[in-house]
Structures are given as C-alpha cells and as structure tokens.
Amino acid sequence: MAMALLENPKETGVTEQQFATFYVGDILLGVDIRQVQEINRQSEVTPVPHAPSYVRGVINLRGEVTTVIDLRTVLGLPQAEASRECRNLIVNSQGESIGFLVDRISDILALRSDQITPAPSNLNGIQSRFFSGVHVLETGIVVLLNVEEALAVQGTE
Template identity: 65%
Template sequence: MSLATAKPSAADPTQYATFYVGEQLLGVDIRMVQEINRQLDITPVPGASRHVRGVINLRGEVATVIDLRSVLGLPPGETTRDTRNLIVHSQGEAIGLLVDRISDILTIGADQVSPPPSNVDGVDGRFFRGVHTLEKDICVLLDVEQVLAD
C-alpha cells in the first residue's frame, strides 16, 4: 500500500494549523485548510448573518469570510498586519475564517487530546473538539463544522 492510499488510523497523530483569536490559541485539522492568505479586501454582503464579514475573490472563486471572534462571542478586534484569512473547505465550499494571527503547525496524537470543557474563557464548548496542553499554553481544537453551522 502506498503512502498516498494509506488510511490514517485513530492512533496516527494529526497535524493542526494553529492561530490566535484574541489570546486564545486555536487549532484546526490541517487537512481542512486550503491556504492562509492576507487578503482583507472583504466585500460586505447586505442582509448576511452577523457572523459573516463578507466575501473575497479567491482567484475567481467567491469565498465567504466568517468573523471567528463574532461566532465565538468575543469582542470585535482590530484588523492588524497580522490578521489573516484561514481558508478552509467545508461541504465543497471555500470559507475564510478571519483570525488575529497565525501560529504554528502542531502534530498531536489522539492520546494527547483531552475532552473539551463546557466552555473555555467564556466560549461555548460546542465549538471545540478537544484541548491539547502545551508547555506554556493550551491549544483548543476547533470544530469547524460546528462553527459554520451556527
């Protein structure tokens, strides 16, 4: 069996793209991430949900940009030179998650993930798959489908 066709088992570690929203370190399964970009020229969409910041043109494809701070119930943040769109794929669509700054790629084994608490820093735990403890921080693993379902 080639590596390309090998199916990951539950014991295989997973890589997570990590980023900050406020002071909270979050991670998403890297297999969901299409790209990270700086495009912040976002066109507002009248009548859209309050969580939708707008849309961007991603090389001819329209991608909806979700304000992750808004979804998580955090106060609005300033757009800075570190602000990025984390482009993920969900149900065949490219979705931009607006994040405050990008961090690292973490490789985490299933045995290194604790169940998510009912909330983290006041954020509803239903948005989280689990928590991974680092030396000086915790990384909360985001359930992208739940975030987008809200």
C-alpha cells in the same frame, strides 16, 4: 513495500494528526490541517448587506466569491480592529471554500490522538460545542476547533 510504510492505526490505537494553529483574541486555536485549503492575506473584503453579523464579507479567491466569517463573532468575543497580522484561513467545508478571519497565524502542531483531551464544558465563556478537544502545551493550551460546528452557527445577530 509501500504498505509497510503507512501507519497502521489499528496496531497502536494512536494516530497522529497535524493541526494548523492560530490566535483569535488570546485563545490559541487549532484546525485539522487536512481541512485547511490555504491561508492568505487579503484586506479587500466586500461587506454584504443584511448578512448575519458573523459574516465579515466576501472576497475574490481566484475567481470564486468566498464568504469570510469572523471567528471572533462566532465565538462571542468582542470585535477587533483589523491588524497587519490578520489572515484568512480558508477551509473547505461541504465542497465550499469559506474563510475564517483570524488574528494571527501560529505554528503547525503534530499531535497524537492520546495527547488530546475532551474540551471542558466552558472555556473563557465560550460554548464547548465549537471545540472538539484540547491539548495542553507547556505554555498554555491549544483548543481544537470543530469547523463544521463553527460554520453551522446561526442567528447570532
């Protein structure tokens, strides 16, 4: 019986995915919720000397030293002051917990795969390689972030 309850993607060709959305600057971004480990608010970031510029520092995540990455710098946006709404979005990548510093957390969005369109080659001047797709809302667009690509960024110094 349990089998019947499970969605069968092959039948329809359409799957539904949930995305955690958040703001970086004016851009609404989304990350597949299965990649998100937790969202926390931690102001104690220890800066790391000689780290790449996109690394904000490290935090103590319950005994694990976790790198926090400034998404603004990765995406090439200007740095901003830390505000009260800043959050660390902890994602799990290659067995390691890594935090993204984001400006504000927004809703969780359930999208069917046919609601996602490929990202245009240029979005507000940001390279499209960071994005896996775009979804158009009534009020604007959600850009889906390619987590691995964002973490693979190198040498933006």
